Amino acid sequence: MSSLEDTRRFPTITDEALASLRARIGQPVPRPEPYIEVATRDAIRHWAHGIGDRNRRWERERLAPPTILFAMDRIVSGYVGGLPGIHAMYAGTDFRWRRPVREGARIVGDSVLLDLVEKPSRFARRAVQQTYRTTFTADDGVVVCVADSWCFRTERDTARERATYGRIEPHRYTRDEIARIRQAYRDEVVTTETRSFEDVTVGDRLPPVVKGPLTVTSIIAFVQGWGSLYVRAHGLAFDMVDRHPALGIPNAFGVPEPPERVHWDDGFARAVGVPAAYDYGPERVAWLGHLVTNWMGPGALLERLRVEVRRHNLIGDTTWCSGSVTEARVVDGHGVVTVAVSGVNQRGETIAVGEARVRLPSRSTS
Numbered sequence: 097m098s099s100l101e102d103t104r105r106f107p108t109i110t111d112e113a114l115a116s117l118r119a120r121i122g123q124p125v126p127r128p129e130p131y132i133e134v135a136t137r138d139a140i141r142h143w144a145h146g147i148g149d150r151n152r153r154w155e156r157e158r159l160a161p162p163t164i165l166f167a168m169d170r171i172v173s174g175y176v177g178g179l180p181g182i183h184a185m186y187a188g189t190d191f192r193w194r195r196p197v198r199e200g201a202r203i204v205g206d207s208v209l210l211d212l213v214e215k216p217s218r219f220a221r222r223a224v225q226q227t228y229r230t231t232f233t234a235d236d237g238v239v240v241c242v243a244d245s246w247c248f249r250t251e252r253d254t255a256r257e258r259a260t261y262g263r264i265e266p267h268r269y270t271r272d273e274i275a276r277i278r279q280a281y282r283d284e285v286v287t288t289e290t291r292s293f294e295d296v297t298v299g300d301r302l303p304p305v306v307k308g309p310l311t312v313t314s315i316i317a318f319v320q321g322w323g324s325l326y327v328r329a330h331g332l333a334f335d336m337v338d339r340h341p342a343l344g345i346p347n348a349f350g351v352p353e354p355p356e357r358v359h360w361d362d363g364f365a366r367a368v369g370v371p372a373a374y375d376y377g378p379e380r381v382a383w384l385g386h387l388v389t390n391w392m393g394p395g396a397l398l399e400r401l402r403v404e405v406r407r408h409n410l411i412g413d414t415t416w417c418s419g420s421v422t423e424a425r426v427v428d429g430h431g432v433v434t435v436a437v438s439g440v441n442q443r444g445e446t447i448a449v450g451e452a453r454v455r456l457p458s459r460s461t462s
Contacts, residue, residue: 107181107342108251109222117178117226118212125177125207125228128170131323134202135160135168143167146321147382148307148314151286153394158199161389162398163382165197165232165241167322169205172230172245173378175325177209179224180342182249183355183368186377187225188450189245190402195238203240205230210244224249250369264371266412267442269309277414280306287393293424293431293456300421302391302435307383308414310375312360315411318379326354362411374408380415380448381405384437387417388452391435395457403437403450415439415447422451431458 132139140160144151149161166173166189174186197203207230215223227246234240269277285303308314319327326343328336337344337352344352348363358365358373365373381403388398409415416439423434432455439448 106183106251107179109179109182109224109249113179113182114212114214114224117209120178120209121211122208125171125209127204127206128175130169130205131167133168133204135164135197135199137199139167140164140199143321146318147379147386148317149382149386149389150284151386151390153286153288153389157394160197160199160201161382161385162191162193162197162241162401163378163385165191165203165205165243166378166382168203169207169230169232170323170325171207171228172205172243173322173325174245174247174376176226176228176247176249178226179249180340182251184226184247184249186245186247186405188402188404189243189378189381190400191241191243192400193241193398195240196397197240201240202235203232205232207231215248222251264410266372266410267309267414273442277306277309280304280416284390286390289393290395290457291391291393293426293433293458294460296421296424296431296433296456298421298424302387302419302421302437305383305387305390305417306414307379307417307439310409310411310413310415312373312411315359315375318376322376322378324356326356328354360411370408370410372410372412374410377405380409380439381450383415383417384419384439384448384450384452387419387437388435388454391419392454392456397455398452399432399455400453401450402452403448405448407441407445407447409439409441409447413441413443413447415441419452426458431456 140154143164144161176184207228210227210229213225215225225246225248227244230243232241343354347353360373362372384403385401419435419437421433422436435452437450437452438446440446
């Protein structure tokens with residue numbers, strides 16, 4: 097156990113700090129510098145590689161995977177303000193797209209603090225759900241997407257002391273298990289022909305998508321496409337800590353590092369109450385989006401993707417993504433299909449659940 101786990105004491109959520117943050121509800125949020133503003137071909141490729149999306153549609157049709165918006169705005173990715181020193185755990189996003197993200201599009205996100213809700217928590221003594229609304233607008237003034245994204249703010253010491261998780265042994269993979277995962281990647285199905293609304297039936301299952309086993313390497317690959325929240329180097333890192341002192345939490349060498357290191361530092365993850373380093377929540381939202389875009393095919397539009405991140409996805413875990421059609425109906429002359437989606441790890445735990453809405457071409461209107 098590190099000295100950080102033994103001795104470090106973090107701030108608690110106070111009524112005064114919560115009231116100060118609550119006063120910001122409905123107010124515009126200063127826009128942090130985005131990782132990318134233009135969906136260039138390079139940016140699209142890096143995002144697709146970061147989430148492991150091998151669909152060639154993006155290159156052929158000069159489109160981006162819809163969830164690239166995570167790389168185009170930090171607020172929607174879980175960047176939160178207020179309550180300095182209180183841990184932020186990303187918990188989900190509800191995207192509502194109005195049009196595809198096309199190659200070359202310059203898209204800017206504008207955000208407001210939408211709501212703060214205190215929640216009962218087994219994980220920590222006091223928890224607050226902090227929700228932002230981000231409106232993504234293209235250069236032509238047209239809104240591309242509106243997204244609500246939420247984090248839970250939790251007290252680090254309390255979460256560690258309650259030890260809700262207990263001890264979880266890292267999964268050790270056999271050759272047969274790795275062979276099964278490798279075969280699942282080989283068998284991944286990408287729809288290349290137009291899927292018509294009339295061809296879909298309630299109860300249809302989407303071809304599954306596997307993600308993992310999660311490694312520090314795969315997390316680095318995601319950060320290369322996404323950009324992270326607080327990862328900075330050298331003088332830029334010190335500049336950031338000067339502006340936001342609570343972000344500079346000393347590591348084992350006494351060097352200030354951001355809390356984002358829970359994603360690769362087991363000791364710091366345990367210091368905030370999680371048994372090991374874990375993934376970035378937006379990854380799982382993107383993975384379930386990948387599941388849906390693999391299935392829906394060309395000519396379709398992902399209109400909505402709402403995903404709740406339920407449990408931590410620990411280093412070493414594998415996520416099996418699946419979905420099924422729950423509704424198919426005609427809306428304003430368009431065929432619209434609703435799909436229930438989920439991610440389950442190798443322990444059988446559901447770590448993400450959600451719903452997607454897809455507009456499909458219809459033979460009756462073509």
